Amino acid sequence: MRTMPPNDGGGPPASLDRRGFLAGAAALAVSGTALIHAREAWGLEVKALKPDTMATLIAMARDIYPHDRLADRFYAVAVKSFDDKAAADPKMKAMIENGIADLDGRARKAFGTPYRTVGWEAQRVTLLRQIEGGPLFKAVRPALVVSLYNQKEAWPIFGYEGESAGHGGYISRGFDDLTWL
Amino acid sequence: MAAKFDLNDDTVVVIVGSGAGGGTLGTQLALKGINTVILEAGKRHEIEDFVNDEWASFAQLAWTDMRTTSGSWRVARDFPNLPAWIVKAVGGSTVHWAGASLRFQPHEFKAATTYGRIKGTNLADWPISSDEMAPWYAMAEDRMGVTRTNGIPGLPGNNNYKVLEAGAKKVGYKEVSTGRMAINSQARDDRGACQQIGFCFQGCKSGAKWSTLYAEIPKGEATGKLEVRPESHVVRIEHDKSGKVTGVVYHDAAGTIRRQKARLVCVAGNSIESPRLLLNSESSKFPDGLANSSGQVGKNYMRHMTGSVYGVFDRPVKMWRGTTMAGIVQDEAGNDPKRGFVGGYELETLSLGLPFMAAFLDPGAWGREFATALDAYANMAGMWIVGEDMPQEKNGVTLDPKAKDKYGMPVARVHFDDHPNDVAMRNHAYSRGRAIYEAVGATRTFPTTPYPSTHNLGTNRMSAKPSDGVVNKWGQSHDIKNLFVSDGSQFTTGGAENPTLTIVALALRQANYIAEQLGQKTI
Numbered sequence: 001m002r003t004m005p006p007n008d009g010g011g012p013p014a015s016l017d018r019r020g021f022l023a024g025a026a027a028l029a030v031s032g033t034a035l036i037h038a039r040e041a042w043g044l045e046v047k048a049l050k051p052d053t054m055a056t057l058i059a060m061a062r063d064i065y066p067h068d069r070l071a072d073r074f075y076a077v078a079v080k081s082f083d084d085k086a087a088a089d090p091k092m093k094a095m096i097e098n099g100i101a102d103l104d105g106r107a108r109k110a111f112g113t114p115y116r117t118v119g120w121e122a123q124r125v126t127l128l129r130q131i132e133g134g135p136l137f138k139a140v141r142p143a144l145v146v147s148l149y150n151q152k153e154a155w156p157i158f159g160y161e162g163e164s165a166g167h168g169g170y171i172s173r174g175f176d177d178l179t180w181l
Numbered sequence: 182m183a184a185k186f187d188l189n190d191d192t193v194v195v196i197v198g199s200g201a202g203g204g205t206l207g208t209q210l211a212l213k214g215i216n217t218v219i220l221e222a223g224k225r226h227e228i229e230d231f232v233n234d235e236w237a238s239f240a241q242l243a244w245t246d247m248r249t250t251s252g253s254w255r256v257a258r259d260f261p262n263l264p265a266w267i268v269k270a271v272g273g274s275t276v277h278w279a280g281a282s283l284r285f286q287p288h289e290f291k292a293a294t295t296y297g298r299i300k301g302t303n304l305a306d307w308p309i310s311s312d313e314m315a316p317w318y319a320m321a322e323d324r325m326g327v328t329r330t331n332g333i334p335g336l337p338g339n340n341n342y343k344v345l346e347a348g349a350k351k352v353g354y355k356e357v358s359t360g361r362m363a364i365n366s367q368a369r370d371d372r373g374a375c376q377q378i379g380f381c382f383q384g385c386k387s388g389a390k391w392s393t394l395y396a397e398i399p400k401g402e403a404t405g406k407l408e409v410r411p412e413s414h415v416v417r418i419e420h421d422k423s424g425k426v427t428g429v430v431y432h433d434a435a436g437t438i439r440r441q442k443a444r445l446v447c448v449a450g451n452s453i454e455s456p457r458l459l460l461n462s463e464s465s466k467f468p469d470g471l472a473n474s475s476g477q478v479g480k481n482y483m484r485h486m487t488g489s490v491y492g493v494f495d496r497p498v499k500m501w502r503g504t505t506m507a508g509i510v511q512d513e514a515g516n517d518p519k520r521g522f523v524g525g526y527e528l529e530t531l532s533l534g535l536p537f538m539a540a541f542l543d544p545g546a547w548g549r550e551f552a553t554a555l556d557a558y559a560n561m562a563g564m565w566i567v568g569e570d571m572p573q574e575k576n577g578v579t580l581d582p583k584a585k586d587k588y589g590m591p592v593a594r595v596h597f598d599d600h601p602n603d604v605a606m607r608n609h610a611y612s613r614g615r616a617i618y619e620a621v622g623a624t625r626t627f628p629t630t631p632y633p634s635t636h637n638l639g640t641n642r643m644s645a646k647p648s649d650g651v652v653n654k655w656g657q658s659h660d661i662k663n664l665f666v667s668d669g670s671q672f673t674t675g676g677a678e679n680p681t682l683t684i685v686a687l688a689l690r691q692a693n694y695i696a697e698q699l700g701q702k703t704i
């Protein structure tokens with residue numbers, strides 16, 4: 001069970017809708033055209049992709065860059081743009097849907113269950129290694145390395161402090177405060 | 182007070198590019214009373230426009246016009262359209278640069294003589310000696326306010342420096358300091374002292390770091406002799422029947438084609454665009470491009486032997502706090518072939534913010550090995566390796582046979598293969614870098630692959646003989662008297678040092694030469 005970090009920046013990023021849900025539901029559930037994350041109290045309307053596809057993309061994003069201290073919502077924000085791209089471009093939509101269907105197919109064959117419910121990360125990673133050279137992975141990973149790590153709300157979790165000129169730099173804020181050497 | 186010159190004024194000096202070379206040269210010519218127009222492809226962003234945000238700043242400042250790549254370097258695979266990380270804006274890459282300002286060592290001007298014949302290289306001696314450069318280096322250091330010269334104190338060491346210094350001393354290195362930096366450690370030249378902001382690569386918000394954007398160009402403009410035209414992308418240099426250069430064709434901000442006449446043209450677009458412009462300026466008289474009778478335009482591309490080492494510790498470092506590159510170990514900079522390679526290298530502190538660290542630590546990597554490295558981001562220290570790479574004729578800039586830019590001009594294709602000497606030096610530096618961090622308790626180290634090139638050199642090199650290179654010892658093209666090269670592409674060899682101090686010293690020296698020649702009416 002993942003735990004929420006104490007300093008994860010509070011509520012959901014603006015791009016996800018906050019929803020009130022009963023605690024105890026499955027982590028990420030599909031309801032109509034929406035994805036609902038009960039524990040983190042957010043929902044995501046999916047426009048072009050199948051909601052299940054989006055849920056699998058989110059799981060895939062975590063397996064590509066697994067940070068146990070990052071809540072699912074950071075991964076959801078990071079891959080949300082693929083729904084927009086799919087809405088704008090039918091070829092992109094087909095590529096993603098086919099890619100996810102293929103990934104699920106491989107998961108069923110190897111582990112008897114769709115990608116999202118394969119039990120161990122190491123097992124899911126063997127599936128990702130199989131599709132690493134394919135169009136889905138090659139589209140998702142390079143976009144994700146920017147869209148995940150460029151979320152300002154995620155920076156405090158890594159300790160990164162971001163903008164500093166507005167605070168007068170670090171001249172009086174510990175640029176040389178290291179004392180353990 | 183900035184000048185405004187007529188397009189048909191054929192008495193002006195036209196400079197292409199406003200970076201370290203072009204911005205310095207244009208200012209110095211104006212200070213000498215010579216009417217000068219700098220045409221700069223990028224926009225003019227002032228200090229208040231800079232943002233402490235890596236990707237947003239990249240979008241604001243970096244050159245992202247199409248380029249292509251080939252060769253065995255990893256950049257061609259990981260960043261096929263981004264061979265170099267340099268700036269397209271007034272100030273050029275001196276907006277991005279970190280400020281490390283080192284002189285070449287004397288033997289580095291005599292690379293061919295010192296290193297001897299090395300298979301696969303096109304090594305040559307510079308047509309200038311260290312003694313000849315000394316006064317120009319001194320002038321550049323004063324101009325740029327380089328710390329540890331002219332009585333300017335060194336910068337204070339930040340956390341990243343403390344780790345480097347402690348580790349380096351533990352492994353026995355002696356020449357360890359916060360280096361010679363063109364960053365004010367105290368107020369100087371109407372600019373304040375470094376506030377340890379830590380976004381040196383994103384444009385210094387305090388103006389403590391020297392840049393042609395605010396430390397040179399405004400002084401040139403104040404003379405009334407300098408006009409800087411931003412968003413003016415030069416696509417062609419023109420010449421008359423005799424072969425003399427007559428002016429340049431450029432696209433202005435609206436995309437309109439303009440023709441600026443000139444008495445003399447200086448090319449300073451950095452080592453990818455400068456040869457591209459000469460090649461794209463081919464004509465029936467010069468079918469292989471301007472100034473290219475030697476066939477050396479675009480050849481001998483160097484990018485320094487680089488790489489980085491990051492170390493993870495069991496306690497926080499917060500390397501991003503404070504000056505990005507104020508820390509250096511110089512013990513490996515000399516030439517000691519016993520190490521298994523010729524030439525030497527410097528180790529300098531470096532930090533990237535989290536977004537860039539994710540993109541550049543191991544491009545393309547993913548999974549838990551990679552993610553746990555970033556989980557340790559706050560406990561990381563970082564250093565950059567910069568050493569002399571070998572000039573090879575096959576490395577260089579050619580015109581891409583297919584890809585064109587938005588003006589319909591062929592884009593630059595950048596080819597690079599490491600030379601075995603580069604590989605041997607990099608491996609040596611990786612092991613020394615790891616040893617430094619392990620000596621102070623690193624629990625994990627990363628030998629990180631070179632980034633897209635920040636130092637781009639050698640593609641219009643200087644030579645004593647016209648058959649060996651593109652320009653003479655003044656940066657004047659061997660073939661065309663009133664055509665000069667004024668940027669890092671003049672470098673005959675790269676040395677182990679960050680190049681900008683040498684680019685600026687050469688530009689100051691060239692300004693003197695041009696003023697003399699114009700005065701004597703020899704050009």
Ligand SMILES: Cc1cc2nc3c(=O)[nH]c(=O)nc-3n(C[C@H](O)[C@H](O)[C@H](O)COP(=O)(O)OP(=O)(O)OC[C@H]3O[C@@H](n4cnc5c(N)ncnc54)[C@H](O)[C@@H]3O)c2cc1C
Nearest residue numbers: 198200201202222273274279280281415450668669679681
């Ligand atoms: C992140 C980073 C850190 C660095 N740190 C250091 C350091 O610490 N020490 C050091 O010595 N060096 C450093 N450098 C390198 C240094 O910035 C360059 O060596 C130097 O700026 C190169 O000078 P230049 O005149 O050759 O080109 P630039 O400074 O790049 O200037 C070229 C200019 O020409 C313009 N241009 C190009 N083509 C055209 C055209 N066709 N028409 C009109 N304009 C054109 C470009 O837009 C650009 O503004 C760093 C570079 C980077 C990117």
Ligand code: SF4
Nearest residue numbers: 375376378379381385
């Ligand atoms: S650390 Fe110093 S030089 Fe670097 S951006 Fe900040 S004030 Fe400028």
